[in-house]
Amino acid sequence: MRSLGLAGVSSVLVDGFSVINNSAGLAYLSQSSVAVSVQNRFGINDLNIFHLSGQYRLRGDQAIGLALASTGIEGFRENHVTAGYGLKLMNAFSIGVKLNLTNYHLAERGNLFRAHADLGAMYQVNNRLKLGLVFFNPFQITRLREYDEYFPTGVSFGASYLVGNGLGLYSEVSKTELSPMQFKIGIEWHWLEQLWLRTGYSHTNSAFSLGVGIHRKYLTANFSFVHMALPGGVSGADFGYSW
Template sequence: MLRFLFSTLIVIAIACPLSAQDGLFPVFDIRSRLMGGTGISATGIDGLWTNPAGLSGSEQKTVSAAASAEQRFGISELTSANIGATYGVGAGGFGLQLASFGFDTYRETRVGLAYGRKITDKFSIGADFAGFATNTEAYASTFDVTFGLGMQLEIIPELHVGARIFSPFRMERQADEYLPQLLAIGLSYRPSDKIILNAEVHQDTDHPARVRVGAEYLPAEQLSIRLGVATEASEVSFGLGYEVADRLDISAGAVWHEILGVWPGVGVRWR
């Protein structure tokens, strides 16, 4: 009975508008998460979850992979984890996505396929297809499919602009319950090889627009310092990335949410 009551409270917390998002929407890799949830202009494996157009930056005939996890409220049952891989082909790249949130009584799973390619040296487009499965104990399971589109444009070598729309058509998941939708636009400014500054606006149709700002600073060749903030509701993020071997790095940090508290997270990336 205690397990049932605890599980019920968790499901209510997930569904409550206070959380400002579904368990698996949106999904961020650890780097984007620690940079305030920004990454519309990211490329290669860093763009897998944030903008499919970024897959056009995947190295040809090269596999990259990344995995990350975060624990919300400090409760193991509310752990969100994702894993993904990319493969470069000619002027573009493919990506595979798999993410999971929850526990045995309530679980959300997302699986996706993405592709991005260059139209010109400075302009890229991409698309991703995602399936959402929701399994709740004593209730019917659901599985829904949607898609998204993205673009990236290089204004000058130091300044890149990106835009993304996810699930552009209103799709009903259950009675009076719909798949989340997202429209995002932003820019990335790189004044030097050691600094990246991101600024984006994300609009989820069910919630107020969120302004997200992130920064990454590389004080040394193997070390990255990441910072970020977001509005509606307020979030502050901080973390570090360290290259432990050639093309392999690990990241760790946390997000402080003004209502939900601290969410620690870790990740690994092989490029």
């Protein structure tokens, strides 16, 4: 995904995976799209994450999206289904909501189902500055079955600033109930007409990222790599088609 090349900054991005990142971004899409991505974690052959995303513009400033995700290793599998909707309330401000259904399968314990909803907002302050906000699981729909505990809630706030015509600066801070605050920064450079270069840093795990994006007519491709102090690196690629 594009966000991987920006060290995980996602709440202000409008692209083929907006339904996953921030559903409010769906309302800013200029085209409908389909996209597929794969990520490999820590160089382990079987530890891959697959995403399939479809986003469709409706009449007016609104759009819907559907995404599927799957990951797992021997004895464990995690599958996600995400449905999202984004709407512009005014020219510069949009809101979004998405419903996430997750199935965990453990060979020794069977299946555990989880459902939660996220809320998002996006504000285009001016031609250069954009803000994004995501509330994770604010309604606490389900509990962990075995421990009678709520799934954690969280919030993510991001900003992007366009410097000149080809350089974008990104930042994001996020916090959940079960993890410390995370800070991420990223830079995206529109180097050539059809080529983007990206880099980023996340302080939580001392992660540095590099990414390349290619956009030609209706086709897009992104390639990213993240180096972490521990336990290793993450690599990813995605391909999309828009119309």
